Amino acid sequence: MVEEHWWNGDTTPRGRRDVYIRTDGRRWDVQAQIGGESGRSKVQECPSRASAAILAGAWRGNQATWRELPR
Numbered sequence: 638m639v640e641e642h643w644w645n646g647d648t649t650p651r652g653r654r655d656v657y658i659r660t661d662g663r664r665w666d667v668q669a670q671i672g673g674e675s676g677r678s679k680v681q682e683c684p685s686r687a688s689a690a691i692l693a694g695a696w697r698g699n700q701a702t703w704r705e706l707p708r
């Protein structure tokens with residue numbers, strides 16, 4: 638289940654970036670996706686919700702264009 642989802646605001650297939658925090662109720666992971674649904678992605682497991690939030694923040698960087706999307 639997706640707990641949080643951010644998007645970089647770019648609508649082009651090459652420029653779109655998404656970061657997700659996901660959980661199954663016991664495990665946490667962060668997914669970074671490039672190029673929309675048909676693009677590439679990387680998933681990193683995390684030991685806790687807090688560590689997933691830290692990793693998601695690091696993967697987003699400090700660009701002001703990132704937006705949190707509703708679940």
